[in-house]
Amino acid sequence: MTSRLVNDSTQIKDLLATAVPQMMRSLLTIVGSLVIMLTMDWKMSAIMFLSIPVVLLVMFPILRRMGEIGRQRQDTLAQFNGDTGETLGEIRLVKSSNAELYEEQHGHDEVQKLYRIGLKEAIFDSIAGPLMMAVMMILIIGVLAYGASRVAHGTMTMGTMFAFLMYLFQLMGPASTPGNFFSTLAKANGSTTRVRDLLNEPEEDILKATGLSVDNQTLKVKNVNFAYDPEEPIIQDLSFEAKPNTVVAFAGPSGGGKSTIFSLLERYYEPNSGQILIGDQPITEMGLADWRKQIAFVSQDSAMMAGTIRFNLTYGLTDDYSDDQLWHVLDLAFAADFVKQMPDGLDTTVGERGVRLSGGQRQRIAIARAFLRDAKILMLDEATASLDSESEEMVQKAIEELMKGRTTLVIAHRLSTIVNADTINFVENGHVSDSGTHRELQEKSQLYREYVKTQFNE
Template sequence: MQNQMGAETPKEMKREQFKFRDFISLINRTKPRYWQLYLGLALGMVSTGAQLVVPKFTKDLINGFAHHFNVQLMIMVIVLFIVSAVISAISGSVLGIFGEHVVAGLRRSLWDKLVRLPVSYFDEVKTGEITSRLVNDSSQIKDLLAVSFPRMVTSILQLVGALVIMLFMDWHMTIVMFVAVPLVMVVMLPIMRATGKIGRQRQDKLAKFNGTTESTLSEIRLVKSSNGEKYETKTGFGEIQDLYKIGLKEAIYDSISGPVMTMVMMAMFVGILSYGALRVINGEITMGTLLSLLMYLFQITGPVVSLGQFFSDLSKTNGSTMRVRELLSQPEEALDLGHDIDTEGKDLAMNDVSFAYSDDAQVLHHVNFEAKPNTVTAFAGPSGGGKSTIFSLIERYYTPAKGQVTIGGQDISGVNLTDWRSQIGLVSQDSAIMSGTVRHNLTYGLEGEYSDEELWNVLQMAYAEDFVREMPQQLDTEVGERGVKVSGGQRQRIAIARAFLRDPKILMLDEATASLDSESEAMIQKALTKLMKDRTTLIIAHRLSTIVDANQIYFIENGTVTGHGNHQELLDSHPVYKEYVENQFKL
C-alpha cells in the first residue's frame, strides 16, 4: 500500500532495511566531491588519534608526581588537546562543505526532475508534500552522509584504538569496561528504536501538513469567499493535533533517554571506579593507570552513543532515501526526443481518441475532429463535457488511452515536445500569471532578448498598453503572487499579449474573453481576429459571439462528439445544440 507520493508508509519503512546501494546510487547522482569526504574523515582520524594519546601521556604525568613534576609532558598534553581541537574543527568544516555540496546537487536533481514531470503527477500529489521531499528529506540525507557517517567512522576508530591501548595497560579493567558499555546499549536500544520510528512518523506528518497549508494558503481568496475559515481551522487543527501527539511522544522519549543514560552511566562509572580503586589498593595498578583508563572510558562512551544515534539516523534516512528515489524514478516528459515538425499548413486532428484521468472516470469517448489550416474550429457543449481535456491532450499534458492526435497525418507523440509546444499559443479562462514583473510574464519561456518596443507593441495589440503604462514601474512592475495585483481582465490581456509575442502557428483559446467586460471583450475580439489570421485556431467558448463565425463547431456531450458543422448547420440538424443555444445564449 502506498500513499499519494507513492512512498511507503511508516509501517512499511520499519520493515524495510537500509539499502546502502540505493543510498550511494542516490548520492552519486549529485556528482559529490568525495575527496572532501575522504579529507574530512582523514582529519577526523588524526584528531581521534591525538585524543587517544592524551590519556597515555596523562598516566605517565600522574605516576611521575611522586618524583617530580614533568613540565615538558604537561605542555605536550596541552598541545595535544589544542591540536586535536583545531584538526577536529577543520575536519568538521570540510565535511560540512562536502555535505552542502551534496544537498545542493540533490536539490538540483530534484528540481530538474520536478519541472519535467508530467501534469498528471501534480494532479495526484500535493505541492507541500513535494517541497518536503525537496527540503526536509534532502537535508536528512545530507546529515547522514556529512555528519552521522563520519562521526560513526571516527567513533569506531576511537573504540578500537581505546580497546587496544587499554588491553596493553590492564586487560582486567578493560574487560570490565567493555562488558559494562554494551549493558548501557542494551538499556538504550529500545528507546533509540522508538525514537527512530517516531522520527519517521514526524517526517510523514510534516509532509502532509506542508501539503495542506500550501494548498489552503494558495487559495486563500476561495477560503474567504466561501466562508471556509471554520472548515480550514478544523482541518488544520486536526493535523496540528496529530503533530502535537507525535511531538509529545518524541519529547517523552527524549526526556526519558537523557536521565536513563545518565543513571546507567553513573552506575557504570561508580562500579568501575570502585573496582579500579580496589586494584590500586592491592597494588595491581597505579593511580595514573586507573585515571588513564577512566579517561579512555569517557572517550568510548561518546562513540557508543554516536553509534546508537547513527543507527537511528540510518532508519530516518532510509525513509527519506526511498521517498526521494521514488520521486526521481517517476517518468518525466521527454522534452527533447522526437523529430521537429513545421505545423504551418497542416491539418490538426483527433482520431478515435478516448481518455480517462483515472480507471473509473472515462472523460472522452472515441472523439474525432479535424481542424483545417487557417480556419477556426470551435468546441461547444455543457460544462464538464471534456472540451478542456481535448486542449490538454493537444498540449500533450496527457496521453490518450486510445486513438491518436495527429498533425499532417503524423502522430504528435513522435514530435519533439519542446518544438511542438513552441508552436502553440494557449490563452485560458484562468490565464496563469507568474510572480514577477510584467516583462517577465510576457517573455516567460521564450529565448532571446526582446526590446521594450516589441513588448509595448504586443501590449498595444492586446489592448493592455494603457493600464501597463499607468503602473508605477510599467513593464518592470511586480504583479504579485499569482498576479494578485492585477485584475482578472488585465491578467487575460497580459496572457493574450504573451500569445502575440510567441507568434504561435496553432492558437488555442479556452474561454479567453470570459473575464472581460463587454467593452474589453469587443476590443479583445478585434485583437484576436488579427491574431487568428493565417493560423489554425481552436476555441472553447460559451458565448455565441465567440463561436458563431467558426468554420466548424463540434458539439461535445459527456465526452462524445454528438454533432459538427457550422453554426447554421447545427441549428438545423442538432436539436440539443439548438436548445443549448437558446438556453445558454438567450436567443
C-alpha cells in the first residue's frame, strides 16, 4: 500500500506534470504546421495524413509491451518495498534467528528481478524513440521523392517543395514527442489502475454524529456470527452482556475468537449476522467516531507512534490539555516518576513504535492515555501478559484504578487476572460455552475446571 501511495502516484505525477504538457506543445506545433502545409499543397499533406495510421500500427506492439513491463516494474517495486519495510521493522528477529544471510540473498534476488525488468524497460525505451525517428525519416524521404517528381513534371514549384520540407523538418522534433508520451502513458496505465482501485475502496463514515450516549447502558451482543473467510467461521452464535460498572472477562484456549470479539466491538469489522447493542440501540446507529470515543483500548503490545510522550498521550484527541492534566493521568497510571526522570519530560521522543521505552513503560503510557480519554467502556487485551513481575504489579495497580466507574471487558490468558471478575465468559470455537463467576464456573463446567487446573499448574 505504501508503494501504491508513493511510487504509483509518482508515476502518474510524471505523466501529468511532464509528459502531458510536452504533448500539448507538440500537438499545437504539429497541428499548426499541418494546417499551413495543407494550404500549401493538399496532395502532399494527404500523403502525410495517410502515413499516421502506419506509424501507429508499427508503434502499437512496442507500446503494449512497454505497458506490461511498466506494470511488472511497479508490482515488483511494491513487493520489494513491503519486504524491505518488514525486514527492517523486525531487524531484531532477523539477528536473533541468524537470518542475515537469508535476508541478504532474498534482497539480492529481488534487486536482480528489478534490474532485469529495468533492463527490459530500457531496451524498449531505446527502441521506441529511434523507431519513431526512423519512420519519420522514411516519411520525409518519401515526401521528398514525391515532391521531386512533381517539380520535375511542373506541377509544383521548387520554392513550394522547399517550404514544405522546412515545415516537415519543423515537425520532426514534436513528432517524436507522441512516441515518448505514449511510452510514459503505457507505463502509467498500471499505476492509474491501482491508484483508482485504492481510491474506490469504501471509507468508514467517521464523520456521522448521532449524539447517542452510552452512560449507564448495558452492552449486549446477541447471536453474532462472523468469519474473515466464509468457509472458516470464527464467531458462531455469540451472546453475552456487560452491565455498567462491571467487569466481564473472556477466557479460553488460544484461537477461540477472543481478540476477534474485541475487533467486532471496535467495529473494525461488522458481524455477518446478529446484533451488538448499547442499551436497546444497535451500535451501527451511532457514528463510528462517536462510538470509538466511548472506548478505551489497552492491548498487550501497547502500540505507540513515533513522537513525544505528550503526542502519544493526546493522540487522536481533539481537546487541548494542560501539562497539569497530562501529569495527573501519568500519576494515575504510575508513570509520572519515570517520565520526570527523562531528559525532556513530556517532550521526550519515544522512537519508532516506542522502542526507547521498556514494555512496562509503554504499557503505563497506554493506560495514562486511556485515563485521558475518560471513556465509559474499557477493553483490556491481556495488558500485563508480557511484563516482568515488578512492571506487572505497577500496571495492575494502574488498571485497577482505571477500571473504577467503567464497564470493563478483559481478555486474559492467565486466570489470576480475572478470578474477581463479575462475569467470566468461557470462549471456545467462537462461542460462549459457559459463563458465570469463577466459583460458579468451577462448579458447573468441566472444561473450565480443566482449564483452571492447567493454568495454576503452569
